[in-house]
Amino acid sequence: xxxxxxxxxxxxxxxxxxxxxxxxxxxxxxxxxxxxxxxxxxxxxxxxxxxxxxxxxxxxxxxxxxxxxxxxxxxxxxxxxxxxxxxxxxxxxxxxxxxxxxxxxxxxxxxxxxxxxxxxxxxxxxxxxxxxxxxxxxxxxxxxxxxxxxxxxxxxxxxxxxxxxxxxxxxxxxxxxxxxxxxxxxxxxxxxxxxxxxxxxxxxxxxxxxxxxxxxxxxxxxxxxxxxxxxxxxxxxxxxxxxxxxxx
Amino acid sequence: xxxxxxxxxxxxxxxxxxxxxxxxxxxxxxxxxxxxxxxxxxxxxxxxxxxxxxxxxxxxxxxxxxxxxxxxxxxxxxxxxxxxxxxxxxxxxxxxxxxxxxxxxxxxxxxxxxxxxxxxxxxxxxxxxxxxxxxxxxxxxxxxxxxxxxxxxxxxxxxxxxxxxxxxxxxxxxxxxxxxxxxxxxxxxxxxxxxxxxxxxxxxxxxxxxxxxxxxxxxxxxxxxxxxxxxxxxxxxxxxxxxxxxxx
DNA sequence: TTCCCGAATTCACATAGGTTAAATCGGGCG
DNA sequence: CGCCCGATTTAACCTATGTGAATTCGGGAA
Numbered sequence: 422x423x424x425x426x427x428x429x430x431x432x433x434x435x436x437x438x439x440x441x442x443x444x445x446x447x448x449x450x451x452x453x454x455x456x457x458x459x460x461x462x463x464x465x466x467x468x469x470x471x472x473x474x475x476x477x478x479x480x481x482x483x484x485x486x487x488x489x490x491x492x493x494x495x496x497x498x499x500x501x502x503x504x505x506x507x508x509x510x511x512x513x514x515x516x517x518x519x520x521x522x523x524x525x526x527x528x529x530x531x532x533x534x535x536x537x538x539x540x541x542x543x544x545x546x547x548x549x550x551x552x553x554x555x556x557x558x559x560x561x562x563x564x565x566x567x568x569x570x571x572x573x574x575x576x577x578x579x580x581x582x583x584x585x586x587x588x589x590x591x592x593x594x595x596x597x598x599x600x601x602x603x604x605x606x607x608x609x610x611x612x613x614x615x616x617x618x619x620x621x622x623x624x625x626x627x628x629x630x631x632x633x634x635x636x637x638x639x640x641x642x643x644x645x646x647x648x649x650x651x652x653x654x655x656x657x658x659x660x661x662x663x664x665x666x667x668x669x
Numbered sequence: 670x671x672x673x674x675x676x677x678x679x680x681x682x683x684x685x686x687x688x689x690x691x692x693x694x695x696x697x698x699x700x701x702x703x704x705x706x707x708x709x710x711x712x713x714x715x716x717x718x719x720x721x722x723x724x725x726x727x728x729x730x731x732x733x734x735x736x737x738x739x740x741x742x743x744x745x746x747x748x749x750x751x752x753x754x755x756x757x758x759x760x761x762x763x764x765x766x767x768x769x770x771x772x773x774x775x776x777x778x779x780x781x782x783x784x785x786x787x788x789x790x791x792x793x794x795x796x797x798x799x800x801x802x803x804x805x806x807x808x809x810x811x812x813x814x815x816x817x818x819x820x821x822x823x824x825x826x827x828x829x830x831x832x833x834x835x836x837x838x839x840x841x842x843x844x845x846x847x848x849x850x851x852x853x854x855x856x857x858x859x860x861x862x863x864x865x866x867x868x869x870x871x872x873x874x875x876x877x878x879x880x881x882x883x884x885x886x887x888x889x890x891x892x893x894x895x896x897x898x899x900x901x902x903x904x905x906x907x908x909x910x911x912x913x914x915x916x917x
Numbered sequence: 918t919t920c921c922c923g924a925a926t927t928c929a930c931a932t933a934g935g936t937t938a939a940a941t942c943g944g945g946c947g
Numbered sequence: 948c949g950c951c952c953g954a955t956t957t958a959a960c961c962t963a964t965g966t967g968a969a970t971t972c973g974g975g976a977a
Contacts (some may be wrong), residue, residue, distance in 0.1 A: 492815065494823045495906035502815055517808035518801065519915050523815070542791070560765035562718070565752055566814060567740065571822035574867035575742040578934070594961060610954070619822035621935055642943095654699050658743035826964070858924065869965055874926060890973095 430558075435596075436482045436534055439508040442595070443557035443666040450548035457540045460484065461520060461533045466608075470533055471512050471525040479535040480555075481511040486531025487608050491616070492523045501617035504589065504609075509595050513559045514539075529608035557666045564663040573619050576658065578628045581618045583657030586638055591661045592645055604646040674866045683844075684730045684782055687756040690843070691805035691914040696869040698796035708732065709781045710863045714856075718781055719760050719773040728782040728803075735781025735856050739864070740771045749865035751813060752776075752837065752857075761807045763789075777856035800903050805914045812911040821867050824906065827874045831905030834886055838895055839909045850892040 436458055439450055446454070464470060470481060470488055488505035490512070498617050502523060505511055513526045544554045565588070572581045593605040600606070611629065612622040620628070632638040637653045639646040647653055654660070684706055685699050694702070712718060718729060718736055736753040738760070750771060753759055761896045763786050793800045813836070821827045841853040848854070859872040859877065868876070880886040885901045887894040895901055902908070 468891055480959085492819055495830050495908075496823065498823045500819050502818055514808070517804040517914075519805070519808050521810055522808075522911065556765040557767070559772075559853065560762070560767050563811060563814075564770055566811075566818065570814065570818050570821065571740060571742055573818065574748045574865075575744065575746045612954085617822075622954095623936080623956085625932055627934090652904045660743075664737055666765075860924085870924095871926085871966080872964055875964090878926085 426622050430503060435484050435508045436536075438557065439482075440551065440554040440598070443668075444550050444554040446550055446554065447548070453539075453544045454530055454536075454551055455549055457544065458534045458536045461535055464527045464531045466527055466529050466531075468527050469524060470520050470531070472519050472528055473524040476520040477512060477515060479537050480515055481525075482507050482536070483511060483536040484532040484534045486527055487529040487606075488525055488531055489613070490523050490525050490529045499616050500619075501613065502569070503562065504617070506589075506592050506596055507598065508556055510555070510562070513555075513562065516555065516559055526656060528613065531594070554611050555560070561664060562664055569617070569661050571663075578618075578620055578624055579631060580657040581612065582622065582625065582628045583632060583637065583653050585614070585618060586645060586647065587650070587657060587659035588661075588664070590645070590650065591659075591664060592663055595664075600644070601645075602629070603648065603650060604644055605659070607640065607645045608643050612659050671855040679906075680698055683732050683756045684784075687806065688799065690905065691809070691916075692798050692802040694798055694802065695796070701796055702794045702799055705792065706730070706784050707784045709783055709826070710781045712775045714775055714777050716775050717772060718775055718779070719769050721770070724761065724767050724768040725760060725763060725786070727785050728763055728789055729773075729833075730782040730784070731755050731757050731759060732780040732782045734775055735777040735854075736773055736775045737861070737865070738773050739769050747864050748784060748867075749861065750817070751810065752845055752865070754837075754840050755846065757802070757859055758810070759809065761803075763806055764803065766850075773805075776861065777807055784894040805856075809912060809914055816911050817865070826866075826868055826872055827879060828905040829868065830862070830873065830876045831880060831901050833862070834880075834893060834895065834909050835902050835905055835907035836912070838898065839891070839907075839912060843912075848892070850894075851898060852892055854891060854892045855888065856891050858863060 437455055440446060441451065464486070469546060471477060473492070483505050485507050486510065489501045490505060491499050491501045493499055511533070512521045512523075514521045525659060532567065541551070564628040568584075568588070572584055577583060584628065589607065590603070593599055598605060611625045614620075615622050615625045618625070629638070629640055632653075633640075637647070637649055639648070685703055688694060688702060689699065694900055711732070718724060721740070731753050735756050736759065737749045738751040738753060739747050739749045741747055753773065759781065760769045760771075760845070762769045789799070816832075816836070820832055824832060835857065838851070838853060841847055846853060859873045862868075863870050863873040877886070879899075881888075883897070885897055885904065887896070
């Protein structure tokens with residue numbers, strides 16, 4: 422829309438924008454990447470996008486909506502290991518030809534783009550930068566997982582929630598999905614937040630209210646607003662460096 | 670020793686064994702991989718193997734010893750994100766041409782092998798299976814991180830410690846490093862265990878003693894012994910599937 | 918042998934966060 | 948308009964784990 426690159430599929434630009442943000446791609450590589458992506462049918466909230474253990478034949482990219490990656494503990498508790506935002510790849514199993522090691526579920530109505538793994542492999546031969554881009558995305562994803570690990574291992578409830586809100590805010594901003602000043606859509610339940618942060622629903626609620634009182638975050642009607650991002654970042658120890666790719 | 674493959678460097682077999690365990694490699698590929706590895710000088714306990722943020726020019730493989738990957742929280746607390754055993758790669762940053770996102774420190778006197786990244790890249794052109802093997806290793810590593818995330822998010826102290834001991838036992842076994850029946854070396858301090866599991870030193874101690882009383886684990890003089898592995902696995906919800914590569 | 922030091926252990930006490938259950942809110946639907 | 952149901956909120960109570968500090972243990976150095 423803002424450029425005249427041929428985008429054969431609506432929504433393909435989300436995928437291109439993501440790849441280009443981590444590796445600078447030639448026009449030809451971009452066109453090749455755009456051509457092999459196709460859109461799937463809309464997926465309602467709570468439906469699976471990928472089932473744990475499934476050997477996927479296509480690379481799935483979230484085009485719009487909101488999803489999460491998760492695993493189950495033997496006890497039955499579900500641990501959300503990552504939130505998937507538009508532009509994110511749903512699973513990186515294909516990089517090592519492994520089946521998905523975790524499930525991916527839509528948290529709000531979503532649209533997913535699919536790139537056939539074999540077709541991707543064949544254009545990668547001509548445009549190896551595309552593989553580099555995917556590997557960079559995988560590395561960032563890995564960093565985010567580790568940052569969550571840091572939260573669970575060493576931050577208290579207030580910091581955990583604050584840190585996650587900072588991260589989502591930053592990523593939504595990067596994706597161009599901020600509503601106006603500082604607000605963004607968070608179509609997630611407080612209980613689901615708890616499943617990511619290792620906190621009970623009740624305590625997530627207490628914590629969110631404390632953030633409200635501190636004037637650091639508002640969350641109403643599935644919309645989060647951060648009146649004072651630097652303040653929240655300071656409280657929670659958020660530093661977005663881990664979400665950026667080193668374009669060195 | 671048990672085969673007549675030329676191993677140009679002592680210790681190179683640890684590296685080869687690891688690669689071969691995730692992807693079956695041709696004799697030629699094995700020889701090529703062995704040739705480009707060189708051994709570094711011994712590293713004393715508590716020394717850095719990799720410094721956070723450093724752009725490594727070589728792939729580092731732990732040949733012998735024991736190490737950990739870690740990050741610091743702004744508060745100063747250190748979070749260990751993974752234990753590195755002989756045969757493991759110390760850092761996967763080179764896969765995405767990124768600098769190391771975490772530090773790696775020897776926990777006991779260690780020897781590290783180095784493979785120049787550029788030389789590796791050049792032989793990968795001839796033996797792409799080598800890259801596949803490295804990516805598989807990265808995927809397993811990623812799985813282990815997520816399993817730790819599950820521990821911190823949803824397991825209590827007893828299960829966390831038990832699960833970690835099960836994992837180390839399994840990995841030491843795979844590396845052929847079990848002493849006799851079920852015992853293995855764990856040259857780590859209780860406080861360091863706590864840094865990995867998000868527990869205080871005191872509580873790690875309490876927990877280890879409980880495991881002793883339950884007859885599920887003994888840990889004395891840096892040697893861990895598991896009298897009843899299935900029992901401990903059941904208690905802690907350990908399933909080694911996440912450590913295996915799907916050779917499909 | 919004795920000293921010394923880091924690691925393991927023990928103890929007393931404090932608290933963040935879990936649990937259970939009930940109350941309220943808000944929107945979709947008949 | 949009134950009902951229903953999931954999500955949020957509140958409340959009372961409970962416990963797993965943290966904290967701080969002292970004690971013991973075990974092995975290396977003098």
